[in-house]
Amino acid sequence: MDNVESKGKRWIQFFFFFFIVNLGLLMSVNYIVDPFNIFKTQLFKYPFQMNERFVKIEFLEKNNHKFNGYLFGSSRIGTTEPSILEKYIPHSKFYNFTLSSANMYDYMLHLEYFVKRKYPIKVLYLQLDINNMMYYGRNQSDYLSKIHPFVLNESLFAYYIKYLTGFFPFNIKGKVSTNYNYEKTVTYNINNGTWHEDNKELAVANDCKSYVKSIKGFNHHHTAAFTYRKRKENIYALGKIVNICKKNNIKLYVFTTPHNHNMMDMFYAKDYVDYLHDIANITDFYNFSGYNSITKNDCNYYEVSHYRPMIGELIAARIFNDTNISLPNDFGIWITKENIDSVFRPLLKRN
Numbered sequence: 001m002d003n004v005e006s007k008g009k010r011w012i013q014f015f016f017f018f019f020i021v022n023l024g025l026l027m028s029v030n031y032i033v034d035p036f037n038i039f040k041t042q043l044f045k046y047p048f049q050m051n052e053r054f055v056k057i058e059f060l061e062k063n064n065h066k067f068n069g070y071l072f073g074s075s076r077i078g079t080t081e082p083s084i085l086e087k088y089i090p091h092s093k094f095y096n097f098t099l100s101s102a103n104m105y106d107y108m109l110h111l112e113y114f115v116k117r118k119y120p121i122k123v124l125y126l127q128l129d130i131n132n133m134m135y136y137g138r139n140q141s142d143y144l145s146k147i148h149p150f151v152l153n154e155s156l157f158a159y160y161i162k163y164l165t166g167f168f169p170f171n172i173k174g175k176v177s178t179n180y181n182y183e184k185t186v187t188y189n190i191n192n193g194t195w196h197e198d199n200k201e202l203a204v205a206n207d208c209k210s211y212v213k214s215i216k217g218f219n220h221h222h223t224a225a226f227t228y229r230k231r232k233e234n235i236y237a238l239g240k241i242v243n244i245c246k247k248n249n250i251k252l253y254v255f256t257t258p259h260n261h262n263m264m265d266m267f268y269a270k271d272y273v274d275y276l277h278d279i280a281n282i283t284d285f286y287n288f289s290g291y292n293s294i295t296k297n298d299c300n301y302y303e304v305s306h307y308r309p310m311i312g313e314l315i316a317a318r319i320f321n322d323t324n325i326s327l328p329n330d331f332g333i334w335i336t337k338e339n340i341d342s343v344f345r346p347l348l349k350r351n
Contacts, residue, residue, distance in 0.1 A: 027164040035171035036143060038163045048174035049144055050188055052099050053106070054159075057113075057148035059190050060095070064119040069094040071193070072111070073127035074102040076257050076305070078195040080312030085125060088320040092123060096193030101145060103135045104128075104230075104237035111241055113151045115248055123251045126241070130259055130267055130289050133275040136230040136237070143168065200302045201309070208299040217304035222262050228271035235278050242283050253319055254279070258288035258311060258331070261296045262304040273344055280337040286319055287335045290344075293328035 034041045036051040060067075069085065069092045071077055082094035099106055107126060114121050138145055143166060149159040178185075187196045204211040212218045245252040256276070272289075279285055294300055294311060301307050317325040318332030333343055 030164050033172050033175050035168050035175045044175050044179040046178050048178040049171060051144055051146060053145060054148045056097060057150060067093050067095040068120050069123035070121060071096045071125045072107045073098055074129050075100045077127045079309040081194060082192050084313055084316045098193060103132045104234045105137045108237040108240050109151060111244055115244060121250055124245060125253045127255055127257055129257045130272060131226050133228040133234060134226050136233040197302060212298045215303050217262055218298045222265040224266055224268045226267045228274050238282050254283050254285035256287045256289040258295050258307060260301045260304045261291055264291060276344060277340060280335050280340045284336045287333045288315055292330040294331045
């Protein structure tokens with residue numbers, strides 16, 4: 001009997017030892033490789049993926065006094081240099097708070113945090129993706145997009161533990177491969193918030209036709225898939241953003257993303273129009289979406305999801321009425337709740 005108990009204790013000890021060793025190994029790998037750039041170890045210099053919601057708040061907690069304006073949007077606004085806006089607004093200093101896969105929840109939550117923390121924000125340049133109508137909030141299992149615990153008033157220690165003990169084989173392999181092969185595909189500039197893909201920019205600039213042929217999304221028939229699933233949540237969040245800006249004397253510029261025509265094909269027309277109507281009922285805005293001279297030209301995009309930096313310049317030129325830059329008449333329509341019914345129809349014409 002004593003022998004059986006002794007063996008049982010040894011198995012428990014072995015299991016406990018095995019668990020501790022493997023947990024320690026897992027935590028060491030997560031810390032050293034740092035697949036989401038949470039720990040800033042920098043042993044693997046080039047990022048494969050970056051949790052911008054964490055990294056940028058860490059940066060702004062120390063540097064928010066340097067800025068008085070912010071660009072809010074998903075990754076699609078990430079290539080727009082803050083200097084583009086600064087030339088139109090005297091005494092402004094912008095930070096590009098682009099966040100991967102951001103939606104209205106992200107914009108509302110972070111604006112609330114900025115105001116609460118007394119960031120000196122005077123201008124908000126807000127880009128709304130049309131596919132925002134389908135999403136709201138964040139998935140707790142999405143470690144690439146976990147919101148900074150300060151924003152949620154949660155524990156920083158507990159946040160770090162989650163990233164130390166999580167299992168991320170795909171992300172770790174990607175980070176190691178990126179650094180081993182020196183594949184610096186995306187360049188992040190934490191000092192102004194932007195990202196750039198220099199290789200793609202060079203490729204499309206040198207030979208657009210060949211580049212477009214090489215991108216599957218440009219040569220594939222797309223069918224409607226995006227529906228207006230989060231109407232109540234989106235209306236609430238945008239209304240709150242507008243009210244926060246009014247209450248705190250923040251100048252708000254709202255505009256929609258000029259999605260590539262292939263992506264426009266994925267939106268149901270009625271849902272698209274309903275979404276624009278809801279925005280117009282809350283605030284006036286510039287609409288760059290729909291089928292227009294810019295969105296129908298694939299040379300203006302890296303793929304069907306992200307437009308090139310020069311499009312960000314054209315957007316700003318329209319919003320700030322820069323007559324020195326030539327713009328197509330159909331790119332950037334001023335929308336109000338009074339005129340939306342008369343202007344939205346041309347936006348739906350594919351050809």
